[in-house]
Amino acid sequence: MKAIHSPADLAINGAPPAFDEQLHVGRPNMGDRDAFMRHVEDIFDRRWLSNDGPLVQQFEQEVAAHLGVKHCVAMCNGTIALEIAIRALGMEGEVIVPAYTFVATAHALQWQGITPVFADIDPATHTLDPSAVRKMITPRTSGIIGVHLWGRAAPVEELQAIADEFGLKLMFDAAHAFSCTHGGRKIGSFGACEVLSFHATKFFNSFEGGAVVTDDDELARTMRLMRNFGFSGLDQVSYPGTNGKMIEIAAAMGLVNLKAIDDVIAANRANYRAYREELAGIPGVRLVEYDEAERNNYQYVILEVAPDCAIARDRLVDTLRAENILARRYFWPGCHKMEPYRSLFPHAGLLLTATEAVADSVIVLPTGQTMDAAKIAVVGQVIRAALLSP
Numbered sequence: 001m002k003a004i005h006s007p008a009d010l011a012i013n014g015a016p017p018a019f020d021e022q023l024h025v026g027r028p029n030m031g032d033r034d035a036f037m038r039h040v041e042d043i044f045d046r047r048w049l050s051n052d053g054p055l056v057q058q059f060e061q062e063v064a065a066h067l068g069v070k071h072c073v074a075m076c077n078g079t080i081a082l083e084i085a086i087r088a089l090g091m092e093g094e095v096i097v098p099a100y101t102f103v104a105t106a107h108a109l110q111w112q113g114i115t116p117v118f119a120d121i122d123p124a125t126h127t128l129d130p131s132a133v134r135k136m137i138t139p140r141t142s143g144i145i146g147v148h149l150w151g152r153a154a155p156v157e158e159l160q161a162i163a164d165e166f167g168l169k170l171m172f173d174a175a176h177a178f179s180c181t182h183g184g185r186k187i188g189s190f191g192a193c194e195v196l197s198f199h200a201t202k203f204f205n206s207f208e209g210g211a212v213v214t215d216d217d218e219l220a221r222t223m224r225l226m227r228n229f230g231f232s233g234l235d236q237v238s239y240p241g242t243n244g245k246m247i248e249i250a251a252a253m254g255l256v257n258l259k260a261i262d263d264v265i266a267a268n269r270a271n272y273r274a275y276r277e278e279l280a281g282i283p284g285v286r287l288v289e290y291d292e293a294e295r296n297n298y299q300y301v302i303l304e305v306a307p308d309c310a311i312a313r314d315r316l317v318d319t320l321r322a323e324n325i326l327a328r329r330y331f332w333p334g335c336h337k338m339e340p341y342r343s344l345f346p347h348a349g350l351l352l353t354a355t356e357a358v359a360d361s362v363i364v365l366p367t368g369q370t371m372d373a374a375k376i377a378v379v380g381q382v383i384r385a386a387l388l389s390p
Ligand code: T4K
Pocket: 024, 025, 026, 027, 028, 077, 078, 079, 080, 101, 102, 104, 105, 147, 173, 175, 176, 197, 198, 199, 200, 201, 209, 210, 326, 330
């Protein structure tokens, strides 16, 4: 780790990089290794590896209890969980989603012949703008998927009011929002259901994994059938299902990591506050702030680079990456500019001005258990030096 004193010290100008090791966005947060190994021993002893095993059942109970919801239906990943939730809710035709999200939100619809209709976001929150949602409703609209981007709740009440007014299904992509609250209530029980991702890069991981959480008994029952080929008995199939099951080793990781989440939140919160201090007062860049009145997981440290900043967003990303700070441009350029949506809806961007402005300005910085205040101080020095040498 080297101190950066001036623009001349930047790797992009031929100096050695600030860090010997690469700093990643999405470095996995890990719980107790020995506790995980004990689960592995048990899995070997039991010879029960998949298909609703005891660890998956325990995992579902613990996640449901943590979120205060009736049902957690664990799945192999968040994308399959989205697909199953969408199908179980009977969404069809057109479904309104933000374009400023990970592309899986849109793909989960398109994959099953449903058209994702992109509505603009509120540039202040990066989540769906309810007035933009209203504008996109047509006779073919069957639902809305709100995304709690960066762990910040979508406008839950406003979207529910629109859904009720037009008779639409409402669900949430809560892939970023595990253990976060909205109005003091844990995210997980808003809308008809909410979808979680436990991917390696998420605040809380089970290597790969996902779940749908809901208070709706019937919906949960349908989703359990769907994730297991539609089997309702030993030789009885009552639904055209798929294979969305979580495996035992994933549940083991999830159980161990669940015990560690308060430590991870403490580390993420300390990192976020260190970034806030380091980056305060730098003209042209702004750290997107968390609402401290809510419980946050602080998994994403988001920097917005203003259009009039001394250095363009992409140049700053290149400068950071040259220093081994592997910042990301999530979720650039927006789903509407990715295939097949770019070809299907070439003019979608005309109604997505906030989406495009935000997608062009965001940099996601490394955080998590592998970061600390000393590293963040150097990241801050790199950013300051880069802005001094436009
Ligand atoms: N909805 C939303 C809003 C989502 O953000 C996501 C997933 C989903 C739905 C779908 O859920 P899943 O089906 O994935 O459960 C990553 C993740 O693959 C993806 O899960 C996540 N969103 C998205 C935000 O980030 P990439 O393309 O950026 O992955 P990749 O391979 O570039 O890795 C990101 C960084 O993490 C790298 O710097 C390396 C680091 N990393 C990654 C892995 C896998 C590690 O250090 N260790 C690891 O094991 O998509």
